[in-house]
Amino acid sequence: MNPASSPLLQATSLGKRFPGVVALDNVDLTLYEAEVLAVIGENGAGKSTLMKILAGIQMPDQGHLQLAGQETVIRSVDQAIANGICLIHQELNLCENLSVAANIFLGREPGRFGFVDEGLCLEKAQDVLQQVGLNLPPQELVGSLTIGQQQMVEIAKAISTDARIVIMDEPTSSLSQKESESLFEIIFRLKQQGVSIIYISHRLGEVERLADRVTVLRDGKNAGELSRDEISHNAMVERMVGRELSNYYSRTITKSDATVLQVRDLRTSANPHCSLSCEIKRGEIVGIAGLVGAGRTELLTTLFGITPAVDGQIAVAGEDCVIENSETAIRHGIGLVPEDRKLQGIVLEMSIRANTSLPTLKSISPLGFIDATAEQTLAETMQQRLKTKAPHVEQPVKFLSGGNQQKVVIAKWLAMKPKILLMDEPTRGVDVGAKQEIYRLMDELSQTGVAILFVSSDMEEVLGMADRILVMHEGRISGELQKTNFSEESVMHLATGGEIKTETKIA
Numbered sequence: 265m266n267p268a269s270s271p272l273l274q275a276t277s278l279g280k281r282f283p284g285v286v287a288l289d290n291v292d293l294t295l296y297e298a299e300v301l302a303v304i305g306e307n308g309a310g311k312s313t314l315m316k317i318l319a320g321i322q323m324p325d326q327g328h329l330q331l332a333g334q335e336t337v338i339r340s341v342d343q344a345i346a347n348g349i350c351l352i353h354q355e356l357n358l359c360e361n362l363s364v365a366a367n368i369f370l371g372r373e374p375g376r377f378g379f380v381d382e383g384l385c386l387e388k389a390q391d392v393l394q395q396v397g398l399n400l401p402p403q404e405l406v407g408s409l410t411i412g413q414q415q416m417v418e419i420a421k422a423i424s425t426d427a428r429i430v431i432m433d434e435p436t437s438s439l440s441q442k443e444s445e446s447l448f449e450i451i452f453r454l455k456q457q458g459v460s461i462i463y464i465s466h467r468l469g470e471v472e473r474l475a476d477r478v479t480v481l482r483d484g485k486n487a488g489e490l491s492r493d494e495i496s497h498n499a500m501v502e503r504m505v506g507r508e509l510s511n512y513y514s515r516t517i518t519k520s521d522a523t524v525l526q527v528r529d530l531r532t533s534a535n536p537h538c539s540l541s542c543e544i545k546r547g548e549i550v551g552i553a554g555l556v557g558a559g560r561t562e563l564l565t566t567l568f569g570i571t572p573a574v575d576g577q578i579a580v581a582g583e584d585c586v587i588e589n590s591e592t593a594i595r596h597g598i599g600l601v602p603e604d605r606k607l608q609g610i611v612l613e614m615s616i617r618a619n620t621s622l623p624t625l626k627s628i629s630p631l632g633f634i635d636a637t638a639e640q641t642l643a644e645t646m647q648q649r650l651k652t653k654a655p656h657v658e659q660p661v662k663f664l665s666g667g668n669q670q671k672v673v674i675a676k677w678l679a680m681k682p683k684i685l686l687m688d689e690p691t692r693g694v695d696v697g698a699k700q701e702i703y704r705l706m707d708e709l710s711q712t713g714v715a716i717l718f719v720s721s722d723m724e725e726v727l728g729m730a731d732r733i734l735v736m737h738e739g740r741i742s743g744e745l746q747k748t749n750f751s752e753e754s755v756m757h758l759a760t761g762g763e764i765k766t767e768t769k770i771a
C-alpha cells in the first residue's frame with residue numbers, strides 16, 4: 265500500500281436509512297491498491313450495510329463513489345463484479361441443492377453459444393478449490409458440506425471472479441483454526457497479486473495480524489482510523505466502544521454439589537462408536553474445547569434431542585429422561601443456543617417479540633391464548649438486558665445485524681429460565697462489548713443455579729469463562745482440565761489426541 269498514491273476506491277458521505285434506523289450517516293471510506301483494510305465496529309454499527317452498498321446489493325440514499333478516480337454508480341451485483349468488486353457475505357449465500365462447481369459459477373457458467381460446458385465448469389472449479397486449499401470433488405452438493413467448507417466455497421467463488429477488491433464480511437466466524445490459517449495465506453497471496461481486501465471481523469487478534477489500516481464505525485458514523493503502527497487491541501476497542509473494557513471475563517465461581525446433568529455412556533448418531541460420560545453441577549460453567557469435527561456440536565444437539573442418542577443415559581437433576589426431540593428437552597429444562605442461528609436459532613421472518621417468547625409460549629398463554637402484553641414486556645425486558653439494537657421489538661429479526669440476531673437467540677433461552685443451558689459458539693459474530701455482556705449473563709445465570717455447557721473455538725473464551733474444560737477429540741472426551749490446570753497448551757495437547765498427564769481421566 266502506498267497512501268501517497270491515489271485511492272483505488274473512495275466512498276464519500278454515504279448515507280443509508282431503514283425505517284427507524286440510520287444505518288450509515290455520512291460515512292467515508294478510502295481503500296488503496298494492494299492493502300488489507302479492516303473495518304471494525306460494534307454489532308449494528310453499519311459495516312455490512314456499507315459493504316452491501318459497495319457490492320451493489322443495496323443503493324445508498326446519499327453519497328458517491330469513485331473507483332480509480334472515476335465517478336461510479338453501482339446499481340447491481342453484476343455491475344459491482346464488472347467493476348471488480350466482490351463480496352463474501354456474512355451469512356452464507358449458497359444454494360444447498362446445487363453442486364460446489366455450480367455454486368461457484370452460478371450465473372457465469374463457462375461455455376459457448378449459450379451452452380454450459382459442464383466439463384470446463386468442473387475443471388475450473390477444481391482449480392479455484394485448489395487455490396483455497398479445499399480438497400473436495402466439485403460435483404459434491406453444497407448442502408452436504410460443513411459450514412466451514414461452505415465458507416471456503418464462497419471464498420473460491422470470489423476468487424473466480426478475478427476481483428480487484430474482495431470484501432470479506434466476518435469470514436472466519438465459522439472456520440476452524442486450520443481453515444482460518446489457509447484463508448490468511450490466501451489473503452496474503454491476493455495482496456501480493458495487487459488485490460485489495462476489505463476485512464470485517466470481531467476477532468481483533470486477526471485484525472492486528474492482517475490489517476494494513478483499520479477504519480472504525482460507531483453507530484453508523486466514522487469513528488476513527490488507525491495506521492499499521494497504531495493498530496492495537498486497546499486502540500481498536502476504545503474507538504469501537506468509546507471506552508475501555510475492563511474485567512472482560514467476569515466469573516465468580518459458586519460451588520454446588522448437586523448434579524444437574526449426568527450423562528452416562530452416551531452414543532451420538534454422528535459418532536456411535538464413542539461413548540461419552542460427563543457430569544455438570546448446579547451453577548457450573550463447563551467449556552467443551554476441541555477441533556472442528558471432534559463431535560462437540562453433536563454432543564449438544566444430542567442432549568437437546570435434535571439428533572436423538574443411539575444409546576446411553578441422560579439424567580437431569582437425578583431423574584432419568586429420554587430426550588427424543590427438542591420439545592422433551594425443553595420440558596426437562598434444557599435450552600440450546602445453536603451453532604447455526606439461521607437454521608435452528610431463530611425464525612427470520614418473525615419479530616423479535618415472537619422469537620423471544622418461542623420456548624416460553626406455554627407460560628405466557630395460560631388460557632391457550634398468548635398474553636400479548638406479557639409477551640411484549642418479556643421481549644422488551646430482554647432487549648434492554650442484552651442491549652439488542654433494534655428500533656422496537658416488532659422488528660423482523662431478518663433486519664437485524666448478525667450480532668444482534670445472536671442476542672435474540674440468547675434472549676429466548678434466558679426467558680425460559682432453563683436448568684441447563686447448552687451454548688454452541690455463543691459469541692460468534694458478537695462484538696467485544698456485547699461479548700462481555702454475554703459473559704456477564706452466563707455468570708449471572710450460573711449464580712442463579714443454571715448449569716452451562718458451552719462449546720467454543722475461541723480459546724481465550726474457554727479459558728476465561730469455564731470452571732472446568734472437557735476436551736474432545738475424534739468423537740471422544742479425551743480429557744478434562746480443572747481450573748488450576750488450564751492452559752492453552754494443555755487444551756491443544758488434548759484436542760490433538762495427546763495423552764493426559766496429571767489431570768483426572770474421565771469417560
Ligand SMILES: Nc1ncnc2c1ncn2[C@@H]1O[C@H](COP(=O)(O)OP(=O)(O)OP(=O)(O)O)[C@@H](O)[C@H]1O
Nearest residue numbers: 282287307308309310311312313663664665666667
Ligand atoms: N434491511 C434492513 N432493514 C432494516 N434495518 C436494517 C436492514 N439492514 C440493516 N439494518 C439495520 O442497520 C443497522 C446496521 O446494520 P449492519 O448489518 O450494517 O451492522 P453490522 O455493523 O454489520 O453489525 P454486525 O457486526 O452485527 O454484523 C442495524 O441497526 C440493522 O438492524
Ligand SMILES: [Mg+2]
Nearest residue numbers: 312354665666
Ligand atoms: Mg454485519
